[in-house]
Every structure is written in structure tokens, then in C-alpha cells.
Amino acid sequence: MLIRKLIFQTSKIRPSSPGLTTVFLNHRYVSTTSKPKVTPSEKPVLDPYLKVPKVGGGRTFSRSHNISTLDPARLVPTDFIDLKQQLYFAVRYRNISVMFATYKRVAAIAKRTEYGYPLAFPAGTHGYFYLHHPPTDAHPCAATLRFRICDKILPPQKGFPGGKDLLLPTGAPWEMDLLHLLTTPYVTNFREALLLDNMVLSEEALSQLNGLLAAHRIRDRLPSRNVFSFRQPFSVSMGKRSTMLSLVDLQTNTLLPIQIFTQIAERTDKTLASTMCLEYDPFTPLHMVIRVLHIPEEFRGEAYVNMGGTLPLRKAGGKLTSSMADVLLRQSPSVPSHVSLDIALD
Template identity: 25%
Template sequence: MALRLYACLHTTAAFFSVPSPRQCGRRFFTASRILPRIPWHAPFYIQTLDPSKLIPSDFVDLSGRNRVTYNARLADNSRIRTANALYYEYALGDNATFPTDTRGFLYFHAPSREVRFRLLASNDPRHFAKGTDLALPSGEAWCLKTAVLATRARAAGFRALLVQDGVRMDALASSSHGAQLSLFQRRKHIRRVTRLGETFPVRFNLKCMHLAVGTPVTLVPWQSPFKWSVQPEDSGQAQIALERSPLPEHRGRRVLVLRVHQISGNPQLRPEMKAFPHHHLYMPREGSLVYRKMKGNGLRPEPWAYDIDAQRRSSDRARKIFRELWDRDEGSDNTHNV
């Protein structure tokens, strides 16, 4: 009886025993080659979003990362950890990673009331003004919008830093209602404009879009300035900007014009436009103003222009918003070539 009980216990122990690494080393080695390794990134801390208060330790590297966790370190040495808070572009899928060389500083962009990422080659904050903002594939600046900063849990650390930096969160929350753009609204080709001279993308195959102007945001319907010049099947786009008109015929008046800053792709002029005199002006060119066909029976092209004080049938809301942009602009650079 004792011998039978011993045999039973011995069999049970053998069944539940864990094999030694030598016994199953081959299996462990095979599994380690099959299962992909998950990259580990050390957590980073930021202590301010104010560009004037940045220090070298605020310099972060997001290259090739997705769903980034950040840590906010406050003045009292308390910390706020926010997991899976930063990602590059939701529309590209959950696995979309930040582009290569995404190194620089997270900061609060006061005119648009957004958190943006300033790309820099070094961790010296003194070179902040020489950097450029991280952009999305559409050409728009990567950012955490006002509505996200004011309401979302993934911006909790940023909110604490903004309060510490002196930003009024009650004003930020009140403006977040107009800044909330639903996914349905984004599909209507909304472009954000907070000041004159700020570039925004316009696709050549787009007929109409909405400008999200000012803070809080007001949506202004707008026809594409390239609708009647570039062939509709062109897949490229241009970065354009509203600016004060430098043209002599607009001197003394408040007139806005459009300037092309960058072109992606190879736009082609519509065949019917080639019958007009000076048809080459219709073709968008980097550094030049946007031209369109003259109203009425005129055949010569004229620059796209918007007189914000003219009496017209267009929306009073649009004129009001463009006046606010004009008044907010402290100065304009009219040294470009026409």
C-alpha cells in the first residue's frame, strides 16, 4: 500500500514539475526567434510647455513610436503619468508611427491654443525659433487641439502644465466648444486658419472646403481657388496662405490675397484655360499669387482677392471673421513678388 502511494505521488510530482532550462532550452530559443520583440522606450518627462521656459531635458525623441506615454513634472516635484496619450495620425491606423527624426520640444502654440511639436536638430532651446513644426501627411501641423486639451483624459498632464505656465483653463474650456470638430466635419475638408500668413493645404481635386477661422472656431464655406484652373483629376496639393494684398490697385483698402508657398505633385492646367491670354498665370507657382479668370466677360487673369469691406452677397459672418484676422495681424510681409 505504501509503495503504491509513493508511486502515485511520484507520478503527480513529475506531471506538475517545471522542466529545467537545459531540458527545454531548445524550445525557449525557438520561441524567442518566432515571437517579435516589443521595443521598450524609457519614459520621458516634460516640465513646461512655455517656449520661453524650455530646458534641454524637455527635448524628446518620438521617432518611430506610437501611442506614446508622457510624464508631466510639476514645480512641486509631483508627477502626472498619462499612458498612450500621443500618436501621429489616427486616420492612418493604430499602428501609425511618428516619422523618422521626430526630435524636438512639445510646446503650447498660443495663437491656435494647441500643443504642437517643434522639430530641432539639437536640444538647445535657444534655437527654438529656427525649427519647424511637425506636419501631418496632409501638410497641416501635428497638434493636440483645444478641445482635446480642455476635456480629454490623455491631456491631463498638459492641462496641469498649462495652469502652471499661466494659461487660463476656463478660457480654454469655453473656446473648446467651437474647436470640437467631429469626424463627420473633418470629412468635409476643413482647414484651420488662426492668423494671416499661416499656410494650409488645398488639394487640386477639391471643389469646395470649409475654413475653420479664429479662436473660437467659426466655419466659413469656401470654393477651392484652383477649381477652375487645374484639372480635377490631379492628385497633388498646394500650401497656400491668406495675406494682405501688396498690389498697387489695392493700396488704401483692406484686401486679402492668396499666395502659393509649396506645391506637391505636378498640376496640369485645364485645356480650356489655354485659350485665354496669359494663360500661364493660371498655373499655380510657388511664391506667386493665386490667379483666376476675371469676372464678367474679361479674358485676362486677375489675382484672387477678397475686399473685406465691400458690400456683397456673401456671408456677413465671413467678412467679420476676415476682419478679425486682419485686425489681429500686427504686421504683414509684402515683400514677395507678385
């Protein structure tokens, strides 16, 4: 009877972006009308009236796993989480931030109406949440939240290096970028928790993100691929001819949407994804080319280019000018004179 009541209370909730939702079952819920307790060490950083996520008529779930850090070097055994076969997770980060998410939402059509339903985390999904930093020659704001599959028997510092990142069915990493984490209503107080988790992300990078968010008040329609600099990897579906990107200008606090052709094979397959990045090339009209970093094994041998090869940048829609290259060039920590192909995908 209790489960039916919870389903009824949360049946009208919709995710703010793909992969996020707030339906949770088999948890005890409590009222959230009281002000959250703040420890003395947190007072200099925290607002005394921090947001508390509300689910199902102003209630939230009190039993959720608490993790101490997103820094792989400082993980402790109690940060270990087992998500296998779960539809959703509720995680508290340093007892301040609350994160609600699911593995993946799958579209379905019933009676001419399209809707999404959650896909459970695959078997063997046990390990640690961590903040994955981009390559050293990409902007630090391109960091993402990932899940590392590790052996519970080994201590974190030994098990983490030998683990593997959780992947989506397409082969792309399961991840949530910083802009989504800082804006979705289903992840609360994430900035405050990052500040307390020293050395996870610099205050300068957070300040840049705050300026962008304050200028746009991004909420529901945030692009799924936000590119901050050259050499930042992004996933591309093998089932589409083109890909929509959003180039982020942190100096002017603007988002520059572009749609570019990224098809690399005649055959298509929506269940698989390749990995690409933008690179600076002053000898091309738009001063940018597309570097192909990874091709699914099923497409190797039939792609137009090999892994490590480049594609000319061609727009599929929207405005595209050479000034966009200047934005990425300004935000790229380094643009090597000789291109290296050692970007790690895991």
C-alpha cells in the same frame, strides 16, 4: 501573453479625431482609482479630482516621459524626446496633463470596410514638443502643439532655433490645435497645465476658448481647420477642389462652417498640401480673398497662381456672407494696409 492581453483590451477603442488614438504597448499599467496627488503650488489652479485618462478597462500607463514646459525659451535637456519609429506617444506635461497621440492615421479598405491604422513617426523624430504661436497679426488662440526636431548634443536654446518642425508626408506641419487639445478625452487637464506653464498662453485667450467650449460642448466632430482671424495659415490638400473651414466667433461663441474652392492646379495629388490664409479685402463682394502662402515644389510652374498670389473667395457649399469677414476682422490683432508675405511656416 501580456501584449496579447493589452491588444484585446484596447481593440475596441477608436480615435476621437484623425491622428489621435489610445493603443499603447510595452508600458506597465497601473490602476487609476486613487485620487491624484496635488502639490501645494498647484492647489490654487487645480481641481482636486482631475480627470485621469483610462485605457483598457479603467487602467492607464504609468511610464511616460514628463516635459516641464511648452515654451521654447525655457526648455531644459530633460524635455528632449525620441519618437523615431514609434506608433504612439504618451507624454505627461508638468505632471498634470497626459497627452496620447500618433503621427498619422492612414485609411485602408479590407473586405469593403474602411478603417484606419497608425503610421509610425519617421526616423530622426527626436526633439521637443512646444506651443507654436501664430503670426503676430493672427489671433493667439490659433496656437498649435508642434514637435521640433533638434540635435540632442546641443542645449535646447541653441538646438531649437536651428531645428525644423516635424512634417506630415504631405509637407504640412504635424500639429494639434488648441480646441482639439482641450476637448479630446485622450488629452487630459491640458488647460491646468497651460496655466501653470506661465507665459505660454494668456489667461484671456484661455477664457475665450473656455466660453466657446462651454457653449458647444465640442467632442467628436470638431472641424480640423479652425480659423480665428485673417492671416492665420491653414493647410490645403492638393487632391481636393474645395476645403472646409470653421470660422470661430469668440464674441458670440459660435462656429461658422464654410466650404470654399481652393484648387490651384488642374492636376491633383492627395499626398501633398499647400498653405493658404484668408485676407481682408474691402473691395470684394465678401470682403475676403485667399492668399497662397506655399505651393509644393512638384506643382510650381503649373499652378494657376504663384506663391504670394491671391484667389477670389468662392463658396463650394454652405452659407457665406460678408458678415463673416467682420468676425475675422474683429479678432485680427492688426490688418496691415500693405500686405506682407513674411509668414513663417516653421
